[in-house]
Amino acid sequence: MTSNRSKNGAGMIEFRGVNKWFGALNVLKDITLSVEPREVVVVCGPSGSGKSTLIRCINGLETIRDGDLVVDGQRLGDPATNMTRLRTEIGFVFQSFNLYPHKTALENVTLAPIHVRKIPRAEAEKAGRELLAKVGLADKVNAYPAQLSGGQQQRVAIARCLGMRPKIMLFDEPTSALDPEMISEVLDVMVAVAEEGMTMMVVTHEMGFARKVAQRVVFMDAGAIVESGTPEEFFSHPKTDRSRAFLSKILRH
Amino acid sequence: MAIPDTSHYCLLTTAYSLTMLENFSFRTIVEYLPLFGQGLVTTVWLSLLSFAGALAVGIVLAAMNLQRGWLFRVPAKAYIDAVRATPLLAQLYFLYFGLPRLGIILPELVVGILALSLNSGAYVAEIIRAGILSIPRGQVEAGVASGMTYVQRMRLVILPQAFKVTIPPLLGQAIVLVKDSALLSLIAVAELTRAGQLLASDRFMPAEGFVTIAAFYLLLYYGLKGLAALSGRWLGLAGART
Numbered sequence: 001m002t003s004n005r006s007k008n009g010a011g012m013i014e015f016r017g018v019n020k021w022f023g024a025l026n027v028l029k030d031i032t033l034s035v036e037p038r039e040v041v042v043v044c045g046p047s048g049s050g051k052s053t054l055i056r057c058i059n060g061l062e063t064i065r066d067g068d069l070v071v072d073g074q075r076l077g078d079p080a081t082n083m084t085r086l087r088t089e090i091g092f093v094f095q096s097f098n099l100y101p102h103k104t105a106l107e108n109v110t111l112a113p114i115h116v117r118k119i120p121r122a123e124a125e126k127a128g129r130e131l132l133a134k135v136g137l138a139d140k141v142n143a144y145p146a147q148l149s150g151g152q153q154q155r156v157a158i159a160r161c162l163g164m165r166p167k168i169m170l171f172d173e174p175t176s177a178l179d180p181e182m183i184s185e186v187l188d189v190m191v192a193v194a195e196e197g198m199t200m201m202v203v204t205h206e207m208g209f210a211r212k213v214a215q216r217v218v219f220m221d222a223g224a225i226v227e228s229g230t231p232e233e234f235f236s237h238p239k240t241d242r243s244r245a246f247l248s249k250i251l252r253h
Numbered sequence: 254m255a256i257p258d259t260s261h262y263c264l265l266t267t268a269y270s271l272t273m274l275e276n277f278s279f280r281t282i283v284e285y286l287p288l289f290g291q292g293l294v295t296t297v298w299l300s301l302l303s304f305a306g307a308l309a310v311g312i313v314l315a316a317m318n319l320q321r322g323w324l325f326r327v328p329a330k331a332y333i334d335a336v337r338a339t340p341l342l343a344q345l346y347f348l349y350f351g352l353p354r355l356g357i358i359l360p361e362l363v364v365g366i367l368a369l370s371l372n373s374g375a376y377v378a379e380i381i382r383a384g385i386l387s388i389p390r391g392q393v394e395a396g397v398a399s400g401m402t403y404v405q406r407m408r409l410v411i412l413p414q415a416f417k418v419t420i421p422p423l424l425g426q427a428i429v430l431v432k433d434s435a436l437l438s439l440i441a442v443a444e445l446t447r448a449g450q451l452l453a454s455d456r457f458m459p460a461e462g463f464v465t466i467a468a469f470y471l472l473l474y475y476g477l478k479g480l481a482a483l484s485g486r487w488l489g490l491a492g493a494r495t
Contacts, residue, residue, distance in 0.1 A: 059397075059398055060397075061394055061397065061398065084400050084401075084402055085400065087397065087398060087399065087400040088399070088400035090398070091398075092394075092398035092399075094391060094394065094395065094398075096391055098389075098391035098392060098394060098395040099395075100392065100395070100410055100414075101414065102413050102414050102417070111399075111409060112399035112400060112401065115401065115405055115409060116399060116400045116401055116405065160399070161399075164399060164400070
């Protein structure tokens with residue numbers, strides 16, 4: 001029944017009373033959150049607040065203890081939900097890129113489309129070249145990850161996700177491991193993806209990005225969602241002491 | 254049993270060393286070269302077959318050993334321990350003398366290849382397991398996140414990378430296997446060491462026989478080392494970590 005409701009146009013991602021523990025540590029506390037199709041939600045908060053864990057639950061990299069998590073109309077943990085199938089609809093961009101070091105940029109992009117989506121190789125390669133061109137790496141199709149800068153690697157990683165034609169894209173601190181001068185090239189690509197109407201959840205502290213494309217900013221602390229609002233509201237008029245303290249720290253420089 | 258008195262050897266050493274080269278019969282070696290050649294060829298191909306067998310055994314054991322449940326892991330660990338704790342010679346004799354008593358009669362060569370495969374497989378299993386465990390967790394997660402199944406992740410992401418890490422230790426194991434294959438001379442397989450033994454016993458020329466096979470083993474060793482260097486260069490860029 002719950003899954004019916006969300007199939008009928010409710011949230012693309014719906015957390016309802018979700019809890020998760022790492023041993024005795026309650027890393028996600030009673031999370032309730034709904035992300036609409038085509039919505040871009042930025043998740044921020046101090047380190048250890050559970051933001052990465054939150055988005056890792058969505059594609060089942062982490063499992064939840066209780067509550068409901070419904071993604072694209074399918075309830076996670078339900079025996080009827082084919083997790084492997086569902087994951088093909090969800091792109092995940094890691095902080096540390098996690099490109100396949102033994103594959104070229106193009107092979108990184110086409111590997112899952114060919115083997116998981118069963119798209120013919122020629123077609124996947126054509127699409128892969130187009131995607132790499134789109135992220136500004138047309139000249140790097142045959143480069144191995146070790147030959148690319150961090151910013152280039154992360155753009156390949158984004159292209160790799162897009163190659164699966166996902167409905168949802170999740171970003172786990174995509175620019176945190178990058179040198180400052182490479183951050184904007186990655187953010188530009190993310191903005192372009194957002195503007196095409198992708199449903200996105202992005203764990204980041206990049207406020208410029210949040211202001212530009214996010215409909216909503218969710219602030220987490222100690223495993224709970226403390227505050228949520230439009231970027232304008234959140235950054236200009238934070239409502240809680242904790243969010244004010246957090247913003248004063250990241251805004252200082 | 255009395256310990257043989259060897260003190261007189263010392264006195265004779267100097268005299269021997271002067272006449273050593275005169276006594277050393279290169280002619281006999283040349284005469285026996287075809288025999289050594291056959292032995293070498295046998296050693297090479299039985300080592301190749303045994304190593305292929307060891308890889309197969311090793312992959313299966315490593316896969317069993319990496320399972321979370323005990324059902325596969327415990328037997329794999331027990332097997333690996335049993336093999337590593339006992340001498341290869343004892344294992345070889347068990348297969349050669351023991352199996353026929355259990356009604357399984359196999360040709361010497363098959364027993365030999367089987368023994369080397371089963372023995373080396375235990376070591377290969379540990380090398381492969383270490384190689385797989387050396388691949389960062391993020392690689393597994395990248396595969397999982399893109400919807401790959403366990404088998405796809407292994408085949409497309411983990412094993413190709415693990416393979417590269419394991420090439421140097423695997424070649425080390427291959428070198429050990431080639432040398433271990435000398436034990437098959439004890440069950441009358443006509444390999445390289447057997448050729449040396451024949452020269453030693455036919456003509457009573459152990460020096461010539463065993464120096465020659467040593468030279469051939471050295472040749473094989475350098476061959477394998479060259480192969481390692483070549484594969485390293487061949488795989489160099491495609492596997493570099495970032």
